[in-house]
Amino acid sequence: MMQRIFWSPAKRVVAIVLLGAGLAGCPLPPGGIKIAVIHYDQIGACHTATLPDGTITAPPGHAIVLFRIKTIDNTAPPVTWQFNPGALQVNSPSDEQSNLGSMGGPVTVPANGIVTVNRPVGIMVGGTVNADGSDAATYNYTLLYPNVPPAPGTISVNDTRDIHNFPWNPNCNALIGG
Template identity: 45%
Template sequence: MNSLRMVSALLALALSACTTPLDPIAVIHYRQLGVCTHAQTGSGAITAPAGHAIAVFKVFRIDNTKLGKSWSFDSAAMQLASPPMKQNLGGTGPVPVGAGQAVTLNARIGILVETEKPDGSDAAATNYFLAYPMVPPAPGTLGAKENASQVSYPFAADCNAIAGG
């Protein structure tokens, strides 16, 4: 019985030595607002081609309180966590995120996605998740989707009809 305890103690010690603490990360809080086919961007009007739609998101807060590092968040760098993603339609530009700070935002993001249906309406039944690339000086981040359990989203031709969320 003592040898069993000794083996258990040694195994626990060995396993604890294998774990390493995770580096602190910034948490990007967002929600998926809906799907549309026509958007007005800073570069002009965009119409999703057949077999595509524009998935619309809102980033509303970045929690950088665990990091002692300042960086700039650029919504144009956001991407889908799993492809296929055609392109991010741009953003409002970089936003400074101070070390140890939480920043409230109202950043809208439109991402062109592929769909099965020519009108793009089937994208309204897809739960998309976002990721932010770890490109220095950006820290490691985690996307926290507020409405991750939602199973369907509004679909409209005009993105302005769903962009209020």
């Protein structure tokens, strides 16, 4: 009888990356790949957000998708870097997207440490079927963080990856409690 081994989602992603590199014949750097892991939740989708700079309303066929960046595990990379929530992107069927940013500026991520971020981020996406964008609440989006030195490579882990129906509210601020 085989014993099942449980790996966290972050360990599974790292294993897939390492296996892929090995199968491709790529030599791994000494000590392995040192990546940071960004943990987030998808909160929901909405149509209008009131920000300190004013109100943003998604045009027809667009929605604002909200995420909460929870933590960044930087225990493997030996580099301190600045996480800029405004640089996040979604991997979606549509190339139409615009990051609306987050409350607060960049977050310092210490070398070999874990930082709690706990900030919402809104990204406007296009290509929705419904004019009000409400169908965006039925899609599980994947966040990507561009590789911009000195930031290490990153992997984003959606801790709500098993959910496929998120809350929809025309008012974004109602979804984040603001």
